[in-house]
Amino acid sequence: MWPKVVSGFGYWDIYVWLIFLAIACFFTMWLRNTGRQDYKEGTYQDEIYFSGNDVPEDGEDISVPADSAYWGFTKFFRPYYDFMALFHNGLAQDYLGYFVVFIAILTALIVFI
Amino acid sequence: MNWQAHLPALLLAVPLLGAFATPLFSLGGKTLRNAWFIVVSTFVFLIALALWHEVSVSGILVYVMGGENFALTLPSGMKYPVRIILEIDALSAFMVLAGSITSMAGAWFTLSYMDRFTGISRFISLYFLLTVGMLGMMVTGDLFNFFVFIEIASVASYGLVAFWRDKPQAVEASFKYMLLSQVAAMLVLLAVGFLYGKYNVLNMGALGSVMQMGLVEKFALAMLFSALALKCGAFPMYLWIPDAYAEAPASVSCLLVTVSQASLYGIFRVAFSVYGLSMTNSVVAWAMIVLGLLSMLIAVSMAVVQHEVKRLMSYHAISQTGYMLLGVGIGLLVLADPQALAEYGFTAIKGGVFHIFNHAMYKGLLFLTAGTLFYMTGTRDLNKMGGLIRKSPITATMFLIAAAAIAGLPPMNGYASKLLIYQSSFAIHPFITVVALVTSVLTLASFVKVFQTAFLGPEHKALVNAKKVPATMIIGMGMLTVAILLLTFFPTWALSNLVEPAAKALVDQAGYIAAIMGGAF
Numbered sequence: 001m002w003p004k005v006v007s008g009f010g011y012w013d014i015y016v017w018l019i020f021l022a023i024a025c026f027f028t029m030w031l032r033n034t035g036r037q038d039y040k041e042g043t044y045q046d047e048i049y050f051s052g053n054d055v056p057e058d059g060e061d062i063s064v065p066a067d068s069a070y071w072g073f074t075k076f077f078r079p080y081y082d083f084m085a086l087f088h089n090g091l092a093q094d095y096l097g098y099f100v101v102f103i104a105i106l107t108a109l110i111v112f113i
Numbered sequence: 114m115n116w117q118a119h120l121p122a123l124l125l126a127v128p129l130l131g132a133f134a135t136p137l138f139s140l141g142g143k144t145l146r147n148a149w150f151i152v153v154s155t156f157v158f159l160i161a162l163a164l165w166h167e168v169s170v171s172g173i174l175v176y177v178m179g180g181e182n183f184a185l186t187l188p189s190g191m192k193y194p195v196r197i198i199l200e201i202d203a204l205s206a207f208m209v210l211a212g213s214i215t216s217m218a219g220a221w222f223t224l225s226y227m228d229r230f231t232g233i234s235r236f237i238s239l240y241f242l243l244t245v246g247m248l249g250m251m252v253t254g255d256l257f258n259f260f261v262f263i264e265i266a267s268v269a270s271y272g273l274v275a276f277w278r279d280k281p282q283a284v285e286a287s288f289k290y291m292l293l294s295q296v297a298a299m300l301v302l303l304a305v306g307f308l309y310g311k312y313n314v315l316n317m318g319a320l321g322s323v324m325q326m327g328l329v330e331k332f333a334l335a336m337l338f339s340a341l342a343l344k345c346g347a348f349p350m351y352l353w354i355p356d357a358y359a360e361a362p363a364s365v366s367c368l369l370v371t372v373s374q375a376s377l378y379g380i381f382r383v384a385f386s387v388y389g390l391s392m393t394n395s396v397v398a399w400a401m402i403v404l405g406l407l408s409m410l411i412a413v414s415m416a417v418v419q420h421e422v423k424r425l426m427s428y429h430a431i432s433q434t435g436y437m438l439l440g441v442g443i444g445l446l447v448l449a450d451p452q453a454l455a456e457y458g459f460t461a462i463k464g465g466v467f468h469i470f471n472h473a474m475y476k477g478l479l480f481l482t483a484g485t486l487f488y489m490t491g492t493r494d495l496n497k498m499g500g501l502i503r504k505s506p507i508t509a510t511m512f513l514i515a516a517a518a519i520a521g522l523p524p525m526n527g528y529a530s531k532l533l534i535y536q537s538s539f540a541i542h543p544f545i546t547v548v549a550l551v552t553s554v555l556t557l558a559s560f561v562k563v564f565q566t567a568f569l570g571p572e573h574k575a576l577v578n579a580k581k582v583p584a585t586m587i588i589g590m591g592m593l594t595v596a597i598l599l600l601t602f603f604p605t606w607a608l609s610n611l612v613e614p615a616a617k618a619l620v621d622q623a624g625y626i627a628a629i630m631g632g633a634f
Binding site for chain 1: 288289296328332339352356396400411414415417418420495499523529602604605608
């Protein structure tokens with residue numbers, strides 16, 4: 001029997017997963033090989049299609065910066081992030097205040113419950 | 114007495130010697146200094162490995178400092194232990210092993226990463242002192258000494274965070290860390306004073322044997338928990354972490370991850386071994402669960418929107434600490450209920466403990482890869498990076514392995530530990546599992562962003578002359594990568610030999626006490 005990580009509710013078997021991955025890789029490669037056979041490396045087929053425009057020389061001009069990633073997510077949660085910006089204001093005295101409030105609440109809970 | 118009996122003392126003595134002898138070795142030139150740095154770090158790792166093996170074979174090790182017999186905790190006529198005693202059970206040995214690996218990996222990485230700066234002799238001394246403080250917190254059996262080692266680690270880390278003292282951000286980060294950390298350390302001292310005043314003992318095992326919950330004990334518990342929660346970076350006290358981890362040199366950030374985990378270990382030790390079943394309510398267990406959930410979710414939500422790579426990773430360090438608090442918190446919640454403990458509580462503790470080791474490895478590696486990106490490009494801003502996989506495919510591969518592990522993607526080691534936490538937390542309430550799963554999804558999203566912006570895409574003109582990654586930095590990262598892969602491909606071995614003994618040691622309060630008190634218990 002192969003070793004398993006048993007959680008009490010189920011189990012995790014790394015080797016079964018690896019076999020699954022190998023099978024998935026096999027089918028992926030097979031699908032890829034059924035693609036176009038007329039591709040030739042180093043020809044015009046390698047050129048980037050940039051909506052019919054000239055491709056900028058600097059890669060930075062056609063990169064998606066980290067700030068633009070998940071902009072929809074960020075926009076949707078804008079009120080939350082505005083609040084969090086206030087929480088993370090960088091002021092040490094505020095950070096210390098949060099700590100004091102936390103101690104007070106936890107002490108009250110431990111002592112009175 | 115055989116030489117293995119002295120391993121606990123050697124574990125602290127060797128890096129301490131390393132710290133104070135470094136300036137002397139520096140006089141012999143850079144090569145000698147670097148060789149000393151690596152030899153001592155490797156030796157510490159080997160001692161940790163031998164210690165773990167010894168504990169696995171012989172059970173709990175105790176070492177009495179300054180006594181006529183190193184193994185005699187209670188000399189004749191003594192009712193309580195009075196000397197400084199190191200007590201290493203399977204959990205301590207487990208933590209020490211994780212800490213020594215990250216320390217060694219960081220040392221290799223430092224060689225080239227910090228080569229262009231001055232003051233490296235001081236850096237290495239502080240690095241060793243930080244290692245001593247961290248290891249001391251993990252092996253001490255004495256509450257006051259725990260405080261002393263916290264202070265050693267803290268003072269060293271203030272210096273290391275502000276090592277680039279020409280950068281105002283680094284000095285500010287260190288100052289904030291110092292302010293908060295010192296208040297927390299004073300609370301630990303106050304709590305130790307409370308308990309000493311009441312029981313006349315400082316030894317954790319001895320305290321556990323006489324502990325009876327009263328007002329003093331409750332105040333001490335609240336202070337210890339709050340202070341250590343701040344040190345390990347739990348919500349809402351984690352705010353010093355993004356600044357400190359981001360501004361510290363990468364190898365220091367790598368080590369700071371396990372230093373924070375030493376504080377987490379402190380929470381677990383106090384909750385299970387000192388207070389244990391004498392806790393009359395479940396407030397601390399619920400506090401661990403709730404703080405774990407809030408730390409996970411809030412920190413990961415902050416990480417997703419970061420564009421500064423080390424800051425992003427710092428938020429993830431906080432988020433992953435939440436998993437450990439959650440897992441062990443569930444175990445603490447059902448500690449007094451043998452059936453629930455057997456059904457899911459112990460699984461949760463195993464998940465939390467396994468996650469500690471996993472986190473030390475992959476988060477350490479992520480900080481080192483972030484350092485490599487900074488080394489190559491001179492910036493930590495992801496907006497200014499791109500196409501770096503062409504410059505260093507090895508770094509990209511190692512980053513990908515660590516990112517998959519932290520996101521809990523199967524078949525990585527992070528998945529194995531998270532699975533245990535997911536399934537056991539479901540027994541408490543499905544909502545807890547949902548939060549843990551959402552956190553994992555956001556973690557994955559966040560690291561997809563890092564990989565895409567830093568490594569993929571076209572090459573930036575400004576980065577055409579990006580520096581080549583030196584071999585010693587690759588060796589440092591490689592060590593942690595190997596550890597991740599071993600934990601990934603042999604999870605059953607890791608659980609049986611590393612995690613389960615550690616989790617059992619955590620719940621075995623009687624065993625921890627008996628190792629000190631012996632027949633007196």
